[in-house]
Amino acid sequence: MASSSVVTRFAPSPTGYLHIGGGRTALFNWLYARGRGGKFLLRIEDTDRERSTPEATAAILRGLTWLGLDWDGEVVSQFDRKDRHAEVAHEMLARGSAYKCFSTQEEIAAFRAASTDSYAVFRSPWRDADPATHPDGAPYVIRMKAPQTGETLIRDEVQGTVTVRNDTLDDMICLRSDGTPTYMLAVVVDDHDMGVTHVIRGDDHLNNAGRQQMIYDAMGWAIPVWAHIPLIHGSDGKKLSKRHGAVGVEEYQRMGYPAAGMRNYLTRLGWAHLDSEIFTTDQALQMFDLTGIGRAPARLDFKKLENTCGHHMGMADDAALLQELQAFLAVSQRDPLTGAQEALFLRGVYCVKDRAKTFPELLDKAQFMLASRPVVPDADSAKALDAVSRGILKSLTPQLQNAYWTKADLEAILTAESAAHGIGFGKLAAPLRAALAGRTATPSVYDMMLVLGRDETILRLEDAA
C-alpha cells in the first residue's frame, strides 16, 4: 500500500542544541509520516568529528521528545556507517561513475588563486586519467564523475521543478583522502539504505539535491520525493540567530510554552490549510500535506506563538497540564509542586488555565491556591484592606461558617452583604481578593472560595481582618 510505505527522517548534525528551524523540519517530517501511517526515522549526522558531541545529540533528543516527536527504531549514527559509505564509493569507482583524484589541497588552492574568477569550478586532471599513470601510494580522494553537460532536474514538492546546469557543478568529493565519507555521499547512502521515501529538509539543501541525484543515478537507486522547505527567519526577516532571541527548542520549554501550543504554532509557520489556525495534533496529522507548505521564509512572531499557546493551555487536560507544569518546574530549576499543592491545583486549574498562555503565567494566576497562609497582600491589594473593609470581612465570616459552599449560595451571601453596606459588589470583591490572594488581579472571588474551601477561606479572611 503506497500510503503506508512512507518513510521520512530527520537528520541533524550534533553540533549544538536543537534549533527551532530544525524542530520545525522534524515536525513536518513527523506529521507527514505519522499522518500516513508511515515511519519517522532519526539519524545523527556526526561525520564531522571535530564539531560533533554526545551532549549535542542528547540535547537534540530532549528537544524532539519535548515537542512530542517520537521516532521509529534506533537512532542511527552516520559515523558508524562509514564503512558502508566507503563501500559505496568504491562501487561507484568500479562502475566507472567515480574516479581517484590525486590533486592535493594545495594544488586546488593554487588553482583557485591563479584563476581570474575566484569562484571557478575546479576540474580535476585525474577525471579521465589512465589508472596506469596513478602515482603509487599517494593519497587520493574519490570524486564523483558528474555529467558536465546537460542539466539535472529536481522535482520538488515544494519548489516545483528546479533546473540545475551540470556545467556549474564540480566533481564533488565522495570519499576523503583519509577514507572517510563526505556528507554528500553519506546522506544519499543512508537515506537509500534506511528506505527513506520522502526527504523533507531545509531549502539550504536544494542545490545539493542535484548532486545527490547524480549519486542515486550512478548507483541505480530510486530518487526520493524531495520537499525543500524555506528556513525560518527572525522578526526582521534576516536569518534566525541568537540576537532574535530564543533559537533553541529547549529554550522555549524553559520559557514555559506548552508543547501542544508550540507544535500548533510551528505547524502553521510556513504551512497552511485554508483558514485552520488552532488545531490539535490529531487534526494536524489529518490535514498536513506537502502542498500546503509555502515557498517563502517565515518570520517568528512571539505574539502569535503566545496566543496559540493560550488556546492550547485552555484546551488542555488538567492532569496532563499538571504533569507538564511539573516538567517545566524541573527544567527551569524551580521547586516542584508538593502533593498537597498538586491536589489543590487539580481542583482549581479550571479557573486559571483559560487565562494563561505560558506556565509562568499559569503559576502566577494559580498563586492563590498554591500559597500558604498567611497571605501577604502586595502593595496594591493592601489598599483595599482599610478599616471599613476589614470590618466587612469580619462580619462576613460568621455567615460563611454556615453557608452551603456552592457558587449560588456564596453569591447570594456576598450580594446581600454588599447591599447591606450600600456598596457595589466590586467594592466587596477587592478586599476579598486581597485577603484570599493578596493580589488585585485574580480569578473570580467565587472560584477562589470554592477552590480553597470553607476552612481555608475563613482563615484567610480572619488573617486579613
Added chain:
RNA sequence: GGCCCGUUCGUCUAUCGGUUAGGACACCAGGUUUUCAACCUGGGAAGAGGGGUUCAACUCCCCUACGGGCUGCCA
C-alpha cells in the same frame, strides 16, 4: 562573480485567470465585566517596481530591485 530559490495587510497566510483580495495574530475604537484575562461589535491595514500575454492577472512570461541559499577533503 556564477547558479538556484523566494517576494499578498506590521506578522503568519487563503486565493490555484474573473472575489468588495478572505482568515488569524498584533493594533485602534466601543461594549460587557468583579480585578486580570477572556469575550462581543466595529475599524484601519496587502498583491515589491516595470514591461508583456489575455476580453480579463495577485495568479502565466520577462526584466529590475530586495531577501535567502549553494558555490569546502562542513553538514
